Amino acid sequence: MADVARASFYEPVEQELRELEARLRGVARGGHPTFGAAVEHLFSAPGKLLRPTLVFLAARFGTRPDPAVVLNLALSLELVHTASLVHDDIVDRADLRRNMPTVNARWGDDAALIVGDYLFAKAYALAAVLPKPEVIAIVAQTVFALCDGELKEVTMERALPSEEQYLERIELKTASLYAACCQGAALLTEAEPEHVAALGAFGTNLGLAFQITDDILDVVGDESEFGKTVGRDLAEGMPTLPMIYAALEADGYAGELARRITRIGKAEGEVRDLLRVIRESGGPARARERALAFHDLAASALDALPDGRERAALRDLADFVISRVR
Numbered sequence: 621m622a623d624v625a626r627a628s629f630y631e632p633v634e635q636e637l638r639e640l641e642a643r644l645r646g647v648a649r650g651g652h653p654t655f656g657a658a659v660e661h662l663f664s665a666p667g668k669l670l671r672p673t674l675v676f677l678a679a680r681f682g683t684r685p686d687p688a689v690v691l692n693l694a695l696s697l698e699l700v701h702t703a704s705l706v707h708d709d710i711v712d713r714a715d716l717r718r719n720m721p722t723v724n725a726r727w728g729d730d731a732a733l734i735v736g737d738y739l740f741a742k743a744y745a746l747a748a749v750l751p752k753p754e755v756i757a758i759v760a761q762t763v764f765a766l767c768d769g770e771l772k773e774v775t776m777e778r779a780l781p782s783e784e785q786y787l788e789r790i791e792l793k794t795a796s797l798y799a800a801c802c803q804g805a806a807l808l809t810e811a812e813p814e815h816v817a818a819l820g821a822f823g824t825n826l827g828l829a830f831q832i833t834d835d836i837l838d839v840v841g842d843e844s845e846f847g848k849t850v851g852r853d854l855a856e857g858m859p860t861l862p863m864i865y866a867a868l869e870a871d872g873y874a875g876e877l878a879r880r881i882t883r884i885g886k887a888e889g890e891v892r893d894l895l896r897v898i899r900e901s902g903g904p905a906r907a908r909e910r911a912l913a914f915h916d917l918a919a920s921a922l923d924a925l926p927d928g929r930e931r932a933a934l935r936d937l938a939d940f941v942i943s944r945v946r
């Protein structure tokens with residue numbers, strides 16, 4: 621769990637996370653050797669495991685928790701997440717994630733595509749045996765949302781989106797999965813309806829805060845800490861919130877900066893120059909304020925939940941998500 625291994629929000633669900641990590645490493649058992657090698661590569665250093673942590677914490681608010689069933693939901697959603705990243709790295713032509721080569725960089729695009737399919741099929745096989753059809757439907761709806769968000773991104777016209785269009789896109793591609801972890805676990809364990817709603821609102825706002833933070837770090841981050849190549853969004857002509865704000869501050873939606881940001885096939889020097897221009901603008905700070913506002917909405921959704929160590933852990937997790945840019 622890398623640098624966040626000692627973060628306090630993991631403590632209440634440490635045992636569940638150990639079981640999850642063991643199950644993740646065993647996911648390729650009986651599969652093709654290349655799938656086995658990719659799974660070993662992906663899960664030997666499994667990342668922050670925020671989504672399963674959310675599943676395990678949210679399940680504690682249920683009235684009928686069944687640990688084996690909750691573990692299956694956590695595994696299923698972590699596999700959906702991993703499958704989507706494997707595919708996204710092909711789409712983004714990314715070669716670094718979690719400070720390691722991506723599956724496409726290591727095995728090529730064709731193999732990475734099939735590894736992603738394989739992981740997704742494993743995720744759905746786990747979801748299919750969940751005892752509540754409404755939770756199975758949530759998993760499926762979340763995958764639709766991820767696909768809609770990603771398709772919006774790849775089919776986007778070469779123009780700067782409005783803040784609203786940007787938020788709609790990140791709600792689909794990121795916040796939907798955070799909401800599914802929290803709300804799905806609450807539904808699965810038969811939490812009170814107002815607790816299900818509170819956890820859903822918490823997940824959505826947390827996901828929005830997370831993605832805006834990620835997009836800020838793609839502009840201002842330190843590459844070794846971030847674990848991904850900085851400036852990737854700009855290189856791909858993918859406008860994010862700090863860039864939108866920087867362009868609005870400079871010369872508006874249809875201005876010169878907006879045109880430079882959304883241009884594809886930029887030379888390396890142009891990416892570096894644009895990074896400097898955006899870093900020196902008020903864009904990152906304004907985006908940071910927006911991330912903090914979503915963090916605050918997430919934190920206030922927790923007020924509807926009973927006080928205790930799980931609620932405190934969810935609050936700490938929300939603080940962690942935005943701490944990287946605070």
Ligand code: FPP
Binds near residue numbers: 703708709740763766
């Ligand atoms: C990362 O965004 C990408 C996503 C959050 C969603 C990707 C979704 C798909 C590829 C479709 C769903 C596919 C399956 C198999 C479920 P980013 O590029 O902004 O973040 P990054 O910097 O971490 O790459």
Ligand code: MG
Binds near residue numbers: 709
């Ligand atoms: Mg990407």
